[in-house]
Amino acid sequence: MKPLYHPALKDITVEGILYAFSDPVRVNIYAQIAKADCAMNCSNFLEVDNRTLPKSTLSQHFKILREVGLIRSERKGVEMHNTTRCAELESRFGDLVPTIIGAYLAQGKKAKNR
Amino acid sequence: MKPLYHPALKDITVEGILYAFSDPVRVNIYAQIAKADCAMNCSNFLEVDNRTLPKSTLSQHFKILREVGLIRSERKGVEMHNTTRCAELESRFGDLVPTIIGAYLAQGKKAKNR
DNA sequence: TTCTGTAGTTCTGAATTTACGAACTATTGA
């Protein structure tokens, strides 16, 4: 099995980030990892956005988040340990990622209050 | 020909905005409209990102920007008058859109300086 | 060591989405 690819900070692009966040499932996953900034394995996400997703689909979403440079994934035993790369990202893109996630979460709250 | 659809402010979503910006061509078009905030017709964009695009493709990109709520398009004679809805957007999503466009433009500048 | 269960990846075909040329609509001005 191929080793997981993580781009260097300098190779992370705004286009990549925007592409990754174009799917609400990925925004949701990223927001959850960011909130609980520590261990997060795929199985925590079998339910995202009230939808049950097959693990192959989830694996693809994690792969995209990883290869675009938003998260770091490390194998810990059988599980995968996913964390955000937010410190690095902030050094290069400022508030871009927090602003997107903030807007996404704020909208979610409003929707609930109806 | 069907009249052009523009969503009401309350129907604009973060998901929609992120989806629209997942394509660099659309980010580029939006950034240009925002910069020259006044008349902007499609033909100004036959060249985007150093690529020549057919007008049917451009028309689709404008349609997506419009239907997601990012721009407003009005027919003025034979041409189309495209403007951003930035005041409305800011009232609802704060800095979301300016932050995204800012990050995109900042990256472009860095790339040029190499 | 081997077996079993758990976690995740890769492969593959089907379904969906996107791109773009051709044909069409709308408007203006000769």
Added chain:
DNA sequence: TCAATAGTTCGTAAATTCAGAACTACAGAA
């Protein structure tokens, strides 16, 4: 009414995404 310009819509080919099945990797038990 005709021609020219601007843009949209249609149809299909190309590319992308989804999800089930098969596979790999590791840990713990027998």
